[in-house]
Amino acid sequence: MNEEYQDIFTTTTCPTQQQLLDYVQGRLTADEQHEVELHLADCDMCSEAVEGLSAFKEKEKIPVWLRQMKWQMLRKLRTNKRRKNQISYFTELGIIVIVIMFILLAAFWTYHFVSNK
Ligand SMILES: [Zn+2]
Structure with a gap:
């Protein structure tokens, strides 16, 4: 063999x-x-x-413990997913804030340029 x-x-x-x-x-x-x-x-x-x-000393409780492990793993997976969604939400928010700041800056420059004339 x-x-x-x-x-x-x-x-x-x-x-x-x-x-x-x-x-x-x-x-x-x-x-x-x-x-x-x-x-x-x-x-x-x-x-x-x-x-x-x-x-495990309390051997009778092992199946319960295994079930809890599975449940905790599922919960962890779900939280990770939620966290990922939160990250993309903050990325979008950041892009929107940057765009708004550019618009305000452009408006300020235009105003400054016009008022100087
Ligand atoms: Zn084996």
Whole structure:
């Protein structure tokens, strides 16, 4: 078995996020647990994920926490979008102010030129 093939093999047998959660929370059967453990020995990505999930002492709250993370990410994305809109609003405002200042300056110059004559 060459390395490339092994890589494909490990990624295709990755357990789902739910399975990893169940593993951390001890909800899997002995067979399933053994299967996940075998995979974790092979797969850095999954073993890191499990390590991260195990770090939480209140393991029952993990699914709630994941949902909150997703929600916070969505909120962040939405705020970023709003911020971008604000930037373009300020750019437009800046252009309008500059145009108005040029008109006022032109008017002042014209007035100055006329009154000097
Ligand atoms: Zn994996």
